[in-house]
Amino acid sequence: MIFRRRVLILLLSCGVFVGSVLTARPLSAAEATAERQWLDLTGGADGAGKGKHVVLVAGSNEYGPETGLPMLGRVLSTHHGFDCTVHFTVDAQGAIDPNVINNIPGLEALDRADLLIICARFRTLPDEQMKHVVDYVESGRPVIGLRTATHCFAYPGDSKSPYFKYRWDNRDPSFEGGFGRQVLGETWIAHHAPNGRTSTRALFAPGAAGDPLLRGIHDGEIWGTTGAYGVRLPLLANCTTLLLGQVIDGPKPTDSPDFGKLNDPMMPVAWKRTYEITPGKSGRVLTTTMGSAEDLQSETLRRLLVNASYWATGLETRIPEKADVTLVDPPKPWKKGMKPADMQL
DSSP, rough: HHHHHHHHHHHHHHHHHHHHHHHOOOOOOHHHHHHHTEEEEEEOTTTTTEEEEEEEEEEEESSSSEEEEEHHHHHHHHHHOOEEEEEEEOOTTOOBBBOSSOTTTTTGGGOOOOEEEEEEOSSSOOOHHHHHHHHHHHHOOOOOEEEEGOOOOOOOOOOTTHHHHHHGTTTGGTTHHHHHHIIIIIOOEEESSBBBBBBBEEEEEEEEETOGGGGGGOOOOEEEEOEEEESSSSOOTTTTEEEEEEESSSSSSTSSOOGGGGGTTEEEEEEEEEEEEEETEEEEEEEEEEOOOTTGGOOHHHHHHHHHHHHHHGGGOOOOTTOOOOOOOOOOOOOOOGGGGGGGO
């Protein structure tokens, strides 16, 4: 009798445990993101990008990519079907911190990614994270670089990292300019026009009007608050300039474009190219020196980036006549202590 009572108690206790497991609710998207320290955005069922995975990397203490890239990722996933993950620089407590230069969790997602979109600045990643970036570009897969991506990686002069050559200021002629020059087509050179005092209107480069990346965009429609970056002219031989940056003398699109010698010549602010780090493995690239969170308030700049995502992933024949770039929700400005889960809808 005592034995049977103990068995009954054991079975009942196990039943309670099993029942609690069977009735436990699944993790919400926000809770799952909190564990992973990045943002997951599942593609809509009807989009042309269905089955394609886009990794967006935000890592700059200027220009707000931790706000802008989730906004862009939602447009790509909701309206165009791309599965997107947005990765941030994260501190020891798991909070997004643009001032952290050495930790971007989850970059192993690049191992299976179809497109990298990056806006980072002077990051010094540990080798185990940087390896995923380098493996990606050495495989010849496509990249879209925004604003500070031209100078996204930095290493101290005494670094022993095997990825030292990817630093923005590499002077070795065999890999001059690091990731920026070798992949995107240019590294950091200088500010051509001052931030704050000036803004930028993008004009079609000669001969670019019919390019599919500019589909649904009219000449002069793209305007952003950032000042134009300087680049070396001419660009590398395999770069095709799409947009030139007209310097605007003021912070509003209605301000005067008459800024003297800064518009003679105008700097390229968007170009496309192919790159090849590993012989025989080449990838498509769209680089724009625009792309701050404020710039991405421009509907037509978002359209350029959506068009480029189609083109870069081999979907150029499916670029819409006027891609839907409606914001899915208002931008969520970064605040100290905010975690990736806080970016989830």
